[in-house]
Amino acid sequence: MTSHALTTARLPLAIACLIALLAPAVHAQDPAPQGVRIGLTYSSGTRPGLYILPMQGPDADSIKAIISRDLDYGDRITVIAPDSGQPTVGTLNYPLFARLGAAAILQVTPSAGGTLRLVLHEVAAARVLQSADLPLRGAPLSPEWRMSLHGIADEIERWVTGARGVSATRILFTREGTLWQVDADGANAQRVPGVVSGLDPAWHPSGQQMAYMEMLDDGTHVVLRDIESGRSRRVSSTGGTNMSPAFSPDGKTMVYASGEDGVDLFALPVEGSDRRIRITVGGSTNAQPSFSPDGRRIAFTSFRLGRPEIYITDADGTNAELLTTSGFGDQLYRSDPSWSPDGRFVAFSTQIEGRFQIATISLRDRSVKQHTIDAVNEDPSWAPDARHLVFTSSRSGSKQLWVLDTESGRMRQLTRGPAARMAAWSPRLVITR
Amino acid sequence: MIASRAVRALCAPVVILTAGACFATRGDVRVLQSDLQVVRGDLHATRGEMMARDSAFARTLADVAASLAVVNDTVQSMHATTMRLRGDVREDLQAIRQQLITIQERTGESARRIQEMRAQLEEDARERAAADLQPRDTTRPPGTTPPAGGASAAPAGPGPAQLYQLAQDQFRRGSAGSARAAYSELLTKFPTSDLAADALYGVAETWAAEGNGVAADSVYALVVERFPRSERAPTALYKRATALRVVGQTEQARALFQQIVDKYPKSDAALLAEGFLGARRP
Numbered sequence: 001m002t003s004h005a006l007t008t009a010r011l012p013l014a015i016a017c018l019i020a021l022l023a024p025a026v027h028a029q030d031p032a033p034q035g036v037r038i039g040l041t042y043s044s045g046t047r048p049g050l051y052i053l054p055m056q057g058p059d060a061d062s063i064k065a066i067i068s069r070d071l072d073y074g075d076r077i078t079v080i081a082p083d084s085g086q087p088t089v090g091t092l093n094y095p096l097f098a099r100l101g102a103a104a105i106l107q108v109t110p111s112a113g114g115t116l117r118l119v120l121h122e123v124a125a126a127r128v129l130q131s132a133d134l135p136l137r138g139a140p141l142s143p144e145w146r147m148s149l150h151g152i153a154d155e156i157e158r159w160v161t162g163a164r165g166v167s168a169t170r171i172l173f174t175r176e177g178t179l180w181q182v183d184a185d186g187a188n189a190q191r192v193p194g195v196v197s198g199l200d201p202a203w204h205p206s207g208q209q210m211a212y213m214e215m216l217d218d219g220t221h222v223v224l225r226d227i228e229s230g231r232s233r234r235v236s237s238t239g240g241t242n243m244s245p246a247f248s249p250d251g252k253t254m255v256y257a258s259g260e261d262g263v264d265l266f267a268l269p270v271e272g273s274d275r276r277i278r279i280t281v282g283g284s285t286n287a288q289p290s291f292s293p294d295g296r297r298i299a300f301t302s303f304r305l306g307r308p309e310i311y312i313t314d315a316d317g318t319n320a321e322l323l324t325t326s327g328f329g330d331q332l333y334r335s336d337p338s339w340s341p342d343g344r345f346v347a348f349s350t351q352i353e354g355r356f357q358i359a360t361i362s363l364r365d366r367s368v369k370q371h372t373i374d375a376v377n378e379d380p381s382w383a384p385d386a387r388h389l390v391f392t393s394s395r396s397g398s399k400q401l402w403v404l405d406t407e408s409g410r411m412r413q414l415t416r417g418p419a420a421r422m423a424a425w426s427p428r429l430v431i432t433r
Numbered sequence: 434m435i436a437s438r439a440v441r442a443l444c445a446p447v448v449i450l451t452a453g454a455c456f457a458t459r460g461d462v463r464v465l466q467s468d469l470q471v472v473r474g475d476l477h478a479t480r481g482e483m484m485a486r487d488s489a490f491a492r493t494l495a496d497v498a499a500s501l502a503v504v505n506d507t508v509q510s511m512h513a514t515t516m517r518l519r520g521d522v523r524e525d526l527q528a529i530r531q532q533l534i535t536i537q538e539r540t541g542e543s544a545r546r547i548q549e550m551r552a553q554l555e556e557d558a559r560e561r562a563a564a565d566l567q568p569r570d571t572t573r574p575p576g577t578t579p580p581a582g583g584a585s586a587a588p589a590g591p592g593p594a595q596l597y598q599l600a601q602d603q604f605r606r607g608s609a610g611s612a613r614a615a616y617s618e619l620l621t622k623f624p625t626s627d628l629a630a631d632a633l634y635g636v637a638e639t640w641a642a643e644g645n646g647v648a649a650d651s652v653y654a655l656v657v658e659r660f661p662r663s664e665r666a667p668t669a670l671y672k673r674a675t676a677l678r679v680v681g682q683t684e685q686a687r688a689l690f691q692q693i694v695d696k697y698p699k700s701d702a703a704l705l706a707e708g709f710l711g712a713r714r715p
Binding site: 277278279281282294296316317318319320343363364365 | 602605606607641642668671672675701702704705708709
C-alpha cells in the first residue's frame with residue numbers, strides 16, 4: 001500500500017470505530033452538491049471518496065487489500081479503508097460517512113462458495129445505489145482468482161465513476177531478451193512459457209493472442225502466439241528485418257515492419273490469406289505502427305526526414321502526413337507512437353535536452369504535452385482507459401516499467417528486478433458485470 | 434682332345450686382348466686423363482650454363498610474378514575504386530532521394546502552414562473590409578459592439594481557405610457532419626477555388642469516416658472525374674480500388690490499381706498500387 005493510501009486509511013480509523021457506537025441513524029439533510037452525475041454525484045475533476053467497510057469471511061484481508069489497491073491505482077477514487085474493525089450491521093450513519101469525505105460506501109461480504117456480495121451506498125442520497133453477487137474464479141489467491149477479483153474492482157470503479165477500471169489487465173514486456181508478463185498491479189510477474197527470444201510484444205484486441213519479434217540467426221521474425229494453448233506460428237516469411245507488430249482494433253489485420261534495405265509497413269490478415277499489402281512508400285525506414293481506435297488510421301515512426309518522426313497515415317497507406325511538427329523538444333528524435341484508445345492523443349518518446357521523455361500530442365489541435373522530466377523515459381503504451389500509460393524509465397537506477405496517470409501526473413513503479421522494457425498493455429481480460 | 438684344342442684356340446686371343454689392355458702406355462693414360470678433364474670441363478661449363486639459364490628463367494619468373502602482383506594490385510585498386518564509386522553514387526542517389534522526400538515533406542508541411550496563413554489572411558481581410566464599412570463613431574467606446582442592423586455587418590462570409598480550415602478542424606474533432614457542411618459550402622461558393630479538389634475529397638472522407646462506403650465511393654469517383662489532374666485523383670482512385678478489394682471484387686480492384694499506375698505513375702498511390710499488383714506470397 002502506498003504512503004498516500006496508508007495516510008488516508010489511518011485517518012478515519014478512529015472515527016470508524018465510532019460508527020458502531022452511533023446508534024440513531026441520521027438521514028442526509030444537505031442537498032447534493034453541484035457537479036457531474038455518473039452514478040454518484042461529485043464535483044467534476046475530483047476523486048470521490050469511497051469508504052470500504054470492514055469485512056469478514058474467507059480471504060477477507062486479501063480481498064480488501066486487492067480491491068483497495070486497484071481502486072487507488074485507478075486514480076479516480078479516493079479510497080478510505082480502515083485497517084480493521086467489525087463488519088457494520090444495521091442502518092448506516094450516512095452523515096458521519098459524509099463528514100469522513102465519503103461519497104460512497106462499499107460493503108463486501110465474501111462467501112464460502114467463492115462469491116462476493118457487493119453493496120454500494122450513495123452517501124448524499126442515503127440509499128443503496130447498486131448491489132450484486134459476483135463470482136470469484138479459481139483457487140483463492142491464485143492468479144486466476146486475483147484476476148477475477150481485479151475484474152470485480154473494475155466493476156466497482158464503474159459503479160462509482162461511470163468508467164470501468166483497468167486492473168483486470170496485464171502488461172507484456174521484454175526482460176533479458178525474452179517475454180514476461182505482469183498484472184497491472186505489479187503482481188504475478190512471470191516469464192511467458194515457451195518463448196526463447198521475444199521483443200516488441202503486442203496484444204490482440206481479444207486478449208487471447210499476442211505477437212512479438214523473434215531474433216534468429218537469419219534475421220528477425222514476427223510470431224503470432226495463442227496465449228492459452230501456447231501455439232505459435234511465424235507470420236513473416238521473408239528474411240531480413242521483421243519487427244514491431246500491431247493489431248487493428250477489429251483484430252482482423254496485423255501490421256508490421258519488414259524489409260532488408262529499407263523497412264516498410266505491411267498489412268496482413270491475421271487469419272486466412274497470407275498475402276501482405278504494403279502500406280508505406282518512400283524507401284525510408286518505417287516502423288512501430290499503432291492503430292487509431294476506429295482502425296482507419298495508423299501512427300508510425302519514419303526516418304523519411306532523415307531523423308525519426310511520428311507520422312499518421314490512412315490504414316490503406318494513403319494520406320501520410322507528419323504529426324510531430326517542429327516547435328518542441330530537440331529536433332532529433334521522436335518515436336514509439338501509441339494511439340490512445342479514445343482516439344484523442346498519440347503518446348510518444350521525444351528527445352529533450354539529450355534525454356528521452358514521454359509526451360502526448362493532441363490529434364485535435366496538435367498541442368504537445370510533456371509528461372516526464374526525470375531520467376530517461378521511453379516506449380509508452382496506453383491502458384484501455386486512455387488515461388494511464390506504461391513506459392520504460394531509468395528513474396529507479398535501472399530500466400523498469402512505470403505507470404503514469406496522464407491526468408494527475410501520478411506515477412508508480414510496476415516492475416522490479418532485472419531490467420524491463422518494451423511494454424504493451426493488454427485490453428481488459430476480465431469484464432465482470 | 435679335339436675339344437681341348439679348340440678351347441685353347443679360342444682362349445688365346447681373348448687372353449691376348451685382355452692382357453693387351455694391361456699393357457697401355459703412360460701416354461695412353463695421360464690422353465685418357467686429359468679427355469676426362471675435358472669432359473669434366475664440358476660438364477662444368479654445361480652446368481654453369483644451365484644454372485645461368487635457370488637463374489635467368491627464375492629472374493624472368495620473378496619479374497612476371499612481380500608484374501602479376503602489380504597488375505593484381507592495380508586490378509584490386511581499380512575494383513576498390515569502382516566499388517567506392519558505385520557506393521558513392523548509390524549514396525549520392527540515396528541522399529538525393531532523401532532530399533527529395535524531405536523536400537516533399539517540407540512542402541506538405543509548408544502547404545499546411547500556407548493554408549492556415551491563407552485562412553488567417555482571409556479573416557484579416559474580411560475584418561478590415563467590415564471595419565472600412567463601419568461609420569466613424571467617435572462616441573462609441575473602443576471594443577464595444579455596434580448596434581445590430583447597422584452598416585457594420587461583414588460584407589461577405591468566410592473565404593475558401595477559412596472554410597477549408599474550418600472543415601479540417603471539425604473533421605479532426607471527429608465531427609464529420611460539420612466538416613462535410615463546411616466542405617460543401619466551399620464547393621458551392623467557390624467552385625473554381627484551388628481548394629475545390631481538396632474539399633470534394635474531404636466530403637468523401639467524411640462519408641468514409643461515418644461508414645457510408647457507397648457515398649464515399651461515389652464522391653471519390655467524382656474527385657477523379659472533376660479533378661483528374663489534382664493530387665487527390667490518384668488517392669481517390671486508390672481508395673476506390675481498396676474498397677473493391679476488401680469486398681472481394683479483385684478484378685475490378687486490379688483494373689483500378691492498374692489505372693493508377695498507368696495514369697499517375699509518379700504518385701505515392703502508384704507505388705502502393707504496384708505493391709498490390711505485384712503482391713505474391715511474401
